[in-house]
Amino acid sequence: MFIYDIEVEPIIGKKTRLETYRGKTLLIVNTASKCGFSKQFASLQVLHEKYQDRGLVIMGFPCNQFLNQEPGSEKDIMEHCTMHYGVTFPIFKKTDVKGKNQHPLYKHLVAEAPTRKGKAIKWNFEKFLVASDGTVVARYPSRKDPLDFETDIVRLLEVNDAS
Template sequence: MTPFHQLTATSLSGQLISMADYAGKLVLVVNTASHCGFTPQYTGLEALYKKYAAQGLMVLGFPCNQFGKQEPGDADAISQTCHINYGVSFPMFEKIEVNGAAAHPVFSYLKSELPGVLGGRIKWNFTKFLIGRDGNPIKRFAPFTTPEKMESIIMAELKI
């Protein structure tokens, strides 16, 4: 089992989820925020998820309040933004930190494997990581990279 598949995270509803549940899937991990200029990317992420879920794509959202305090709400507020405002149906997890000593293990691992231009730090909300079906990280995408710009890479990885 890969290091990614050995990790766990708590869902927005409080359930402990093993990343091993996503073995065999192409996984897109995103740190999200409800009050960010990039928040409309939820629409594109949901579109990718709906379009390619049957072929094996899984999108996982991890709310984070470390950048400009753009995710100040509790689980209910986050859920309302995601589900009601953007129609998000992909799994959302509890609010976490992505940088610093309290960084969630999923992000600590992904940053160590794909450090990016800031030497292992997340720059802002909506940084995205694509993890292969085998659990190995493939590519890191900057916050300004829209879901639509990632579609060709996702299609290639899904062999569509």
């Protein structure tokens, strides 16, 4: 399955295929409001504000599979993200990132990531960087703050700018 064939459903809006994002650089993150790494929402928002006009799309996928750290409703999730971190990038409906109900997007990301290929997601805030052609180019662990790999994002955006 090609990444652009996969359907996702934002909390606000209608179900859509990732085809909508073809030509964009994607940073896909499994999130949880009650996780110790939730401060990364602020870093994700910084990147969103800084690079959205150059084609970066941050995509947050709430997940309740790790110690039930995302127990709230969709309304609770959105309120937390907007009130605490000013999030304006797309947040999607709760998503299983592992196990028998693993969302097709996460099956694809885990299978295609160049590092830890095929390895299950271990915790909240694992991040996948996807190039504008749909190639999964990097996978970052939970502990890695998104601002720590900003240069990787910029490098992909420069490729987009040149084409």
